[in-house]
Amino acid sequence: MSLADVARVGGSGLRSRPMRVFLSALGIAIGIAAMIGVVGISTSSRNDLNKQLAALGTNLLTVVPGSTMTGGTAHLPKDSVAMIANRPDVTSASAVGATRAKVYRSDRVPTVQTGGITVNAARTDLLRSVGGEIVDGSWLNGATSRYPAVVLGPQAAQSLGIHRAGSDVQVWLGDQWFTVVGLLAPNQLVPALDAQVFVGWPVAERILSFDGYPTTIYTRAEEADVEKVQGVLGATADPQDPNEVNVSRPSDALAAKHATDNALSGLLVGLGGVALLVGGVGVANTMVISVLERRSEIGLRRSLGATRGQIRTQFLAEALLLSGLGGLGGVLLGIGVTGGYAAYQGWAALVPLWAMAGGLGATLVIGGLAGFYPAVRAARHPPTEALASN
Template sequence: MKARTTGTAPRAARMSPADMLRVGGAGLRSRPMRVFLSALGIAIGIAAMVGVVGISTSSREDLNRKLDALGTNLLTVSPGQSFSGEEARLPKSAVQMIGRMPQVESVSAVGKTDAKVFRTDRVPEEETGGIAVLAARTDLPRTVGARLTAGRWLNAANSRYPAVVLGPKAADHLGIRTTGRDTQVWLGGRWFTVVGVLAPNELAPDLDASALVGWGAAARYLDFDGYPTTVHTRAEESAVGRVQELLGATANPESPNEVTVSRPSDALAAKEASDDALSGLLLGLGAVALLVGGVGVANTMVISVLERRAEIGLRRALGATRGQIRGQFLCESQLLSALGGIGGVLLGIAVTTGYAAYQGWPSVVPLWAMAGGVTATLVIGGLAGFYPAVRAARLPPTDALAAT
């Protein structure tokens, strides 16, 4: 009895995902330099995007930490302009009047003097270096959150005598590194002893480039008239808006329109907004770089299809289906893009960490930025590899083998 045969061809063996990865990886290993350059294009785009997000996030985290430490409830009162266009003047009683407000936690003030400060008495008067000499109240650090890096602040004892506290920029300009009885500066035509150096203050940056003397010493030695030029007010967190509305009329009841009230933390927020705008521009540039990298992947895969026509024809002749050929080249493009994406994420993290360390910021790279970077590369890889994969799958076996 004869066995009956069927006219159907044997079904092609199915390729497991592991087999597909091995085949795709072998295709990449056969041309390492081209793969490296294509992956580098992807990596540059992803690194730019991750780095921009990471640096922006690190900067914002640093700002938030500073605001948490300094508080957002500091308000600044300064003289505005009169109706005649001249600079107005705050009353001498402004500090006391503001201090009586029930929702004000603390208040202090500084007053500008005409004195100049120099490292020695032999420096020409015009070479002041832009250092302002301010009369300061002893409670100023508590209100503005000022800290000292050296020495001590003015107190009830030395604020009446020739003692001075320097801001960090003023100390650098004068070359002051230490404090004490032997460290003196020429201020207002006499020697003042440097008793302290302030740390940088984000909410009161004017203090950084100033020399601060006691309120009584300024009146005694520098002809200070006693009028405050800046009143710093610390309000209750829940009442900042209300206090801000009333400060002008409280500081100068006769001419409240001649008073300027500001919130230093708003300036920091505005700076952060401008940084965000710049970050948006850089993200756009990173997206362009990523698109260029995707073009590089597509170019690599198209050339790979042309160079490997004999391999494609041989695999088709041995029973590989169009779907398997298409899957092989899609897998290669995805692997190539994933290499670039992972490398770009690592490079972006390294750039963020290095820049944050240089700036003294905490290093923060959001998880969504890292995951989004890899996902973006896989999408780019899929789009870039789709046409070459379809082209490879449509090659007739006989034509592909004939090309050899």
């Protein structure tokens, strides 16, 4: 028989049992859809991460004080920002310093209701180092940093119920009114900034009893020198006690999160493989029952001259078509799941070609293995016994 004849004969066997075929193909489709969906979502997530890192940069390093030998909290030197900025491989360095002040929407709010908002003194060049953006108003400058002016992170602004900046918008901070001059956009690279409010360094020292010690230094280094700078940044910030300085790279947290997602994706791919195996068992079961139900057809074809090889080819073709339909449906379903989830997350949907081709190839292998025994069994039926069983 030609290839077209084999496909036509195999298809006719499937059309005679549509519900059974649908249920068997569904098992294959679920397994393939799970695997395609997991791979597609993981690929889309990784692509989005790469775009984030490309936009935010991987060259940001943070310096914070560690612990002293006696277990107390260390201090970064007041001139540590200047010492870091003087390095030739550092492009920018800025800092914030934590104050003890609390911020409230008004002077009528009970003092215990702080909302967990931290008040920081900030340098005027902070946004350049952290890659921050203003959504309303402006950042602190040489003038506003000396007066009672404040910039709010997005979470802090939400907690305080403030949605715009302006000369008529004020918050109660340090037992006096501060004008809200700006609102920050969410910062994906340094999300801790979102729940903070920022005042100028000079006004914090004058009004809020700020001691002038930086608590976090944000440093941008040349891309090619990031690892080298990271290794010496502790000694640069505090030459006398470099062991009391902790240096980290915020982009590593995003990469670690993605690595965790990849581990979970591997587990889900394994579960998809189990579902695919179960689908293969369903195909084998369908084909075995089909052989038992169609013994008279097999006997008639054998008596009319069909060889064992042709009978074997017919049933093997049915198994391959059945699994192929399930695989094609699974690939389409997996693409749909990936596209829907990516759209929900705001990602660009990406499904690797190798995943789709591998999914279809796996279904054909499963179908061939599942249909081999039923096909051999059908070919071994003697024509006389097959006809007599009718």
